[in-house]
Amino acid sequence: MFVHQAALIEQLIQVNRKLDARMAMMEAKVYNKQQQTHTTTHKTSEDTCKEPAPKRRRTSAAPNLKDVWFAWYAQEPRMWKSTDSATKHERSTAKLVTAFLKLFLRDGFTFDEKSTQYCDNVLALGAAAEKELLVFLATHNVRARGAQNVLKALRQLHKAGHLNNPIRNYKQLQSAGRMVDPATLHTTNI
Incomplete structure (x- = not known):
């Protein structure tokens, strides 16, 4: 009984560690995006004209x-x-x-x-x-x-x-x- 509970607790600890790692990655992505948008708003119009517009990602081909x-x-x-x-x-x-x-x-x-x-x-x-x-x-x-x-x-x-x-x-x-x-x-x- 105690061995089973210990195994479940160990599994829950592993799941929590993975969730913490995922949250850290997500927060880092959000933080980086906020930094990028903050720095891109300060660019001059000359810099923005040189950059090509990003292409929209298509999920699947349009049917003929x-x-x-x-x-x-x-x-x-x-x-x-x-x-x-x-x-x-x-x-x-x-x-x-x-x-x-x-x-x-x-x-x-x-x-x-x-x-x-x-x-x-x-x-x-x-x-x-x-x-x-x-x-x-x-x-x-x-x-x-x-x-x-x-x-x-x-x-x-x-x-x-x-x-x-x-x-x-x-x-x-x-x-x-x-x-x-x-x-x-x-x-x-x-």
């Missing part, structure tokens, strides 16, 4: 539009069938990006999930739609490439009425039966 398109149509299980709450934001973004990409397929599309070329067709149409969309964005002076930034830009363009013609064309193709989409109906409308 065709990758989002491919994930929407070819990923198993299909994104529109998923009910996983952990991927809700990703599904929502993919749904909207895919809907906007469909606007730029001027001749429509037909997907047959049973076809052996299904994934190739999805990828080819996604690349074509991405190319057309990026050309459209370039005409409106938008340089965004990642899915989130493109979606933000497209929302603004839609609000300004710049997407009215592509939407009209999409609805005509849809009513003519030239947009055969395996996704459920509530995910196909804009």
Whole structure:
């Protein structure tokens, strides 16, 4: 009994030592940052002009539009069938990006999930739609490439009425039966 308690006490002492060491490191970092900010505020404007601005660290690569398109149509299980709450934001973004990409397929599309070329067709149409969309964005002076930034830009363009013609064309193709989409109906409308 006493040996067990002595072992637990020894473990707690070790944990406290490690915590003290970590706290000392954290305090040193904070102290150094405070010293750096104090000294940098006293620099002249000439010194600050010579230093390059630090680059923002990116946590992960921004997904391409065709990758989002491919994930929407070819990923198993299909994104529109998923009910996983952990991927809700990703599904929502993919749904909207895919809907906007469909606007730029001027001749429509037909997907047959049973076809052996299904994934190739999805990828080819996604690349074509991405190319057309990026050309459209370039005409409106938008340089965004990642899915989130493109979606933000497209929302603004839609609000300004710049997407009215592509939407009209999409609805005509849809009513003519030239947009055969395996996704459920509530995910196909804009």
